[in-house]
Amino acid sequence: MRASLIQIAVEEGESVESRRARVAALVREQAGAADLVVLPELWTTGAFAYERFGSEAEPLEGPTHEVMAKAASDAGVWLHAGSIPERVPSDGSGPGEGTLYNTSLVFSPDGERVAAYRKIHRFGFDQGEAVLMGAGEELVTVRLPETTVGVATCYDLRFPELFRGLVDAGAETLVLSAGWPERRREHWTLLARARAVENQAFVLACGTAGTHAGVPQAGHSIVVDPWGEVLAEAGAGEEALRVEFDPSRVATTREQFPALKDRVLGLRTPERRS
Numbered sequence: 001m002r003a004s005l006i007q008i009a010v011e012e013g014e015s016v017e018s019r020r021a022r023v024a025a026l027v028r029e030q031a032g033a034a035d036l037v038v039l040p041e042l043w044t045t046g047a048f049a050y051e052r053f054g055s056e057a058e059p060l061e062g063p064t065h066e067v068m069a070k071a072a073s074d075a076g077v078w079l080h081a082g083s084i085p086e087r088v089p090s091d092g093s094g095p096g097e098g099t100l101y102n103t104s105l106v107f108s109p110d111g112e113r114v115a116a117y118r119k120i121h122r123f124g125f126d127q128g129e130a131v132l133m134g135a136g137e138e139l140v141t142v143r144l145p146e147t148t149v150g151v152a153t154c155y156d157l158r159f160p161e162l163f164r165g166l167v168d169a170g171a172e173t174l175v176l177s178a179g180w181p182e183r184r185r186e187h188w189t190l191l192a193r194a195r196a197v198e199n200q201a202f203v204l205a206c207g208t209a210g211t212h213a214g215v216p217q218a219g220h221s222i223v224v225d226p227w228g229e230v231l232a233e234a235g236a237g238e239e240a241l242r243v244e245f246d247p248s249r250v251a252t253t254r255e256q257f258p259a260l261k262d263r264v265l266g267l268r269t270p271e272r273r274s
C-alpha cells in the first residue's frame with residue numbers, strides 16, 4: 001500500500017481560499033503514486049490560530065468538504081483530508097447548534113465522504129481549543145481495501161486508551177492529523193513510535209510546517225511500522241512524504257509476538273490505607 005503524507009506549510013500570508021486550491025493541487029499530484037493521502041490538522045487556519053476558528057468555521061459539507069471530495073475523486077485516492085473547524089449550523093435542527101468541532105474528513109476514491117471524526121481530546125487546558133471547541137465522543141474507523149484505519153487528531157496522541165479503543169474496533173493502521181509544535185517535537189516522535197509498538201499497528205502521523213500564530217511547527221511527519229521502526233520521516237518544511245508499506249505485517253507481528261493477547265482488563269485500584 002502506498003501513502004503520501006502532505007505536510008502543509010501553514011503561514012499567515014496565504015488566504016484560506018488560495019491554500020485550499022494549493023492543497024487540492026498537491027492531492028491531485030499524488031494520482032498514480034498513492035492509494036492513501038493524508039493531510040494535517042486544521043490546515044485552513046492553523047491549529048494554534050484560535051482567534052480564526054470562529055471566523056473560518058464551516059459546516060461539515062462546506063467549501064473544504066467540496067474541494068477535497070473533488071480532489072480525492074480527481075486523484076482516485078483515499079483521502080484523509082485532515083481536519084476543519086466545523087460549526088454545527090444554527091438552523092433549528094437539533095442539539096449542539098452553533099458548536100465548533102475540530103473535525104477530520106475522510107473520502108473514498110470516488111469522492112464520497114466515508115467518515116467524519118470530531119477530535120476527542122481538545123488541546124489548551126483552560127484556553128484555546130479546549131474552551132472554543134466541543135469534544136467529540138465517538139471513535140472512528142474506516143475500512144479500506146487493504147487495511148482498517150483508525151482516525152485520531154494531534155493531542156489525542158497522548159492518550160493511549162483512545163488508540164487501544166481503535167484497535168479493539170479493528171484498526172491496523174492508525175492515522176493521525178496534527179499541528180504539532182516544534183517545541184515538543186521529541187514527544188511527537190516518541191509517542192508516535194510508542195502508539196505503534198504498544199498496538200502493533202502502523203502509525204501514519206502528518207503534521208504541519210511553517211509558523212502560524214507565532215508557533216513554529218515541528219513538521220517531521222512520520223510513518224512507523226508495527227515493530228516501532230521508522231519507515232519514513234519528513235524534514236521541517238512543506239513536503240509530500242511518500243511511503244510504501246505492507247498492511248499484512250500487522251497480522252504477522254501480532255501472531256509472532258502476541259502481546260495484545262496478554263492484556264489484563266478491568267484492573268481494580270487498590271483501596272487506600274491511610
Ligand SMILES: NC(=O)CCC(=O)C(=O)O
Pocket residue numbers: 041047122123153154155156158178179180181184187
Ligand atoms: N493541536 C494540538 O492538539 C496540539 C497538541 C500539542 O501541542 C501537544 O500535545 O503537545
